[in-house]
Amino acid sequence: MSSAADKQGTFVAKPPRGRAAAIGLTRAQIVEAAIAQIDARGLSAFSLRELARGLGVSPAVIYWHVGGSKEDLFAAIAATITGGLVAAQDPNAPWTERLSQVFHAYRAAVHRHPNISPLLGAQMKSNGNSSLDWIETVLRALADGGFQGTALRDAFNALIGGLCGFVTMELAPAPLSEDGAWESRVAERLAAVDPEAYPLTHAALPQLANRIFVLRWQNGAEVSYEESFSALLELLIDGLALRAARPATIALSEPSHG
Amino acid sequence: MSSAADKQGTFVAKPPRGRAAAIGLTRAQIVEAAIAQIDARGLSAFSLRELARGLGVSPAVIYWHVGGSKEDLFAAIAATITGGLVAAQDPNAPWTERLSQVFHAYRAAVHRHPNISPLLGAQMKSNGNSSLDWIETVLRALADGGFQGTALRDAFNALIGGLCGFVTMELAPAPLSEDGAWESRVAERLAAVDPEAYPLTHAALPQLANRIFVLRWQNGAEVSYEESFSALLELLIDGLALRAARPATIALSEPSHG
DNA sequence: TTTTTCAATTGAACGCCGTTCAATTGATGG
DNA sequence: CCATCAATTGAACGGCGTTCAATTGAAAAA
Structure with missing residues (x-):
C-alpha cells in the first residue's frame, strides 16, 4: 500500500529501517543510475528492467521508490x-x-x-x-x-x-543510426543528389560539407x-x-x- | 526471402498475383491506415499488432509489405x-x-x-x-x-x-495527459504559483491566461x-x-x- | 488441362517489456 | 523478546516487436 515515493521528498528525511537500511537504495540514486544508463546506452535501449538489472535489484524496487510509472521516472530525470x-x-x-x-x-x-x-x-x-x-x-x-x-x-x-x-x-x-550503417547511407545519398534537380543543395555540399542541419555527420564524428x-x-x-x-x-x- | 518492399516502389507497378490479388493490401494502404490510427488513438497507443488488428490481418503482413522494422514504417509515414x-x-x-x-x-x-x-x-x-x-x-x-x-x-x-x-x-x-487528469493538475499548479516568489509568472496568468507556451490548456480546449x-x-x-x-x-x- | 511458380498470408513462437502483488526479510522501537 | 513495517523479492499477466516455416491460390508454363 505505502511506498517510499509517498514519504520521501527531494531530500532524505529520517534514517530508514528494515533490511534495506543496510543496502539503502534511494530515489535519488535510482534517478542518477537511470541518467547514467541513458547517457551510456541511449534512450531507446533503456528499460526499467535493465535499470533494475544494473542496480542488482528486482524491477519492483523501482516502482516502490519512484512510484507511479515509467513516465514519472522520466519526469524526475528531467527535473534533475x-x-x-x-x-x-x-x-x-x-x-x-x-x-x-x-x-x-x-x-x-x-x-x-x-x-x-x-x-x-x-x-x-x-x-x-x-x-x-x-x-x-x-x-x-x-x-x-x-x-x-x-x-x-x-x-x-x-x-x-x-x-x-x-x-x-x-x-x-x-533514424536508422545503428552500427554506422546510417552514416554510409547518408554518404550514398549525398553522392546521389542530382545536380540538375537540386543545384543549390548540390553546390552547398562541398563547402558547407556536412555542417548543414539536416546532415549531422562528418567523417563519423559528431x-x-x-x-x-x-x-x-x-x-x-x-x-x-x-x-x-x-x-x-x-x-x-x-x-x-x- | 523476398518481400513486397523490395519490388514495390512508391507507385503500384504490375498487377499482383496469388491469393492476395483479390484482397490486395498495399504498402500505401498500410501507411495510410497507420496514419489514421495514430491520428485517432495517439502515437503511444500505436503498435504494429494493433495496426494489423485494425486491418484484419496478421502482424507479419506489415513486415512483408513495409519491410525492415517499425522505424521504417515511421519513415514512410513521415515521408507521406x-x-x-x-x-x-x-x-x-x-x-x-x-x-x-x-x-x-x-x-x-x-x-x-x-x-x-x-x-x-x-x-x-x-x-x-x-x-x-x-x-x-x-x-x-x-x-x-x-x-x-x-x-x-x-x-x-x-x-x-x-x-x-x-x-x-x-x-x-x-506528459501525464490522460483522461483530463492533466488539465486539473495544471489548474492546481496554476493556483499554487507563489506570487512572492514568481511575481511575473503570477501576474501574467490572468491576462495571458493559458496562452503561455508552457500551459497548453484552456478550459479543456486546445x-x-x-x-x-x-x-x-x-x-x-x-x-x-x-x-x-x-x-x-x-x-x-x-x-x-x- | 494439368502442373509449376511464387506473391501474399498465416499462426505459432521467442524474448523483452511495463506493471502488479502476495509473500518475505530483518533492523528497529517498544 | 516481540511486533512493526520499510524494503525487497520472485512470480505472474498481458502486450509488444520480430522471425519463420508452413500454407494458400491465382496466374504463368507445360
Whole structure:
C-alpha cells in the first residue's frame, strides 16, 4: 500500500529501517543510475528492467521508490537535469544579455545529456514546479525589455519554442543510426543528389560539407551546431531589442482583434 | 526471402498475383491506415499488432509489405505527410515571402497530424529523398537573399531548427495527459504559483491566461500558438532581411577561424 | 488441362517489456 | 523478546516487436 515515493521528498528525511537500511537504495540514486544508463546506452535501449538489472535489484524496487510509472521516472530525470538552470545568470546584466546567458545555459545543460533531450522538450511544458524559476527569469528579462500583454506572450513563446526547439531538433536521434550503417547511407545519398534537380543543395555540399542541419555527420564524428545556435539566438534577441526600443512603430504582433 | 518492399516502389507497378490479388493490401494502404490510427488513438497507443488488428490481418503482413522494422514504417509515414510540401509556394514572390509561405505550409502540414509530430522532427534530419525539394527551396530563397558560405549554413540551420523545433515543441504531448487528469493538475499548479516568489509568472496568468507556451490548456480546449509562431517567423525573416541588406556591416556569424 | 511458380498470408513462437502483488526479510522501537 | 513495517523479492499477466516455416491460390508454363 505505502511506498517510499509517498514519504520521501527531494531530500532524505529520517534514517530508514528494515533490511534495506543496510543496502539503502534511494530515489535519488535510482534517478542518477537511470541518467547514467541513458547517457551510456541511449534512450531507446533503456528499460526499467535493465535499470533494475544494473542496480542488482528486482524491477519492483523501482516502482516502490519512484512510484507511479515509467513516465514519472522520466519526469524526475528531467527535473534533475534542468534543476538549477538559472544559477549561471547575472541578474545585473542588461535584459538582452540575461536572455543570452539563460538560453546558452539551457543548451549546455541539455548537451551534457544528449540522449535525454527528447524527454526535456515535452517535460518543459508542464513540469511546473521545477521550471517556474526558469519561466520567471525569462519573463523578467522580457518585462525589463518593455514587453507586456500579447507582445510578452508572443516573445516568450517565440524564444522558448524556437530555442528549446532548436536544441531538441539538433540532438534528435537520427533514424536508422545503428552500427554506422546510417552514416554510409547518408554518404550514398549525398553522392546521389542530382545536380540538375537540386543545384543549390548540390553546390552547398562541398563547402558547407556536412555542417548543414539536416546532415549531422562528418567523417563519423559528431557535428556541433554551436554557431548556428548562436546565430539564431542573436537573430531573436536583436529582433526583440529592436521592437522593444520602438514598440509603437514595429509591433511584434498586430493588436488582437478579439 | 523476398518481400513486397523490395519490388514495390512508391507507385503500384504490375498487377499482383496469388491469393492476395483479390484482397490486395498495399504498402500505401498500410501507411495510410497507420496514419489514421495514430491520428485517432495517439502515437503511444500505436503498435504494429494493433495496426494489423485494425486491418484484419496478421502482424507479419506489415513486415512483408513495409519491410525492415517499425522505424521504417515511421519513415514512410513521415515521408507521406511531408511530401509535396513545396507546392503551396509562389516561386515569383520575393525570397522573404517565399520563406514565410514554405514554413507556414510546413506548420499546417504537421498540424493536420498533430500526434505524428514527434516523428517528423527526427525524420526531417536524414529523410533525404523526400525532403530534398524542401531543402532546396529554403536554400534557394536564402541564396536569393544573398546568403552564402557560413552565413548560408547558419541562416538555414537557424530557420529549420527554430521553426521546425517550435512546431515540434508546440505539439509535443504533455506528459501525464490522460483522461483530463492533466488539465486539473495544471489548474492546481496554476493556483499554487507563489506570487512572492514568481511575481511575473503570477501576474501574467490572468491576462495571458493559458496562452503561455508552457500551459497548453484552456478550459479543456486546445490552444493555438498560431500568433506566436507568426511572431517567431517574422522575427527571423526580418532579421535575415536586415542582414542580407547590409552583409558587410552586420555579419550573421563571425568569419570562421579554421 | 494439368502442373509449376511464387506473391501474399498465416499462426505459432521467442524474448523483452511495463506493471502488479502476495509473500518475505530483518533492523528497529517498544 | 516481540511486533512493526520499510524494503525487497520472485512470480505472474498481458502486450509488444520480430522471425519463420508452413500454407494458400491465382496466374504463368507445360
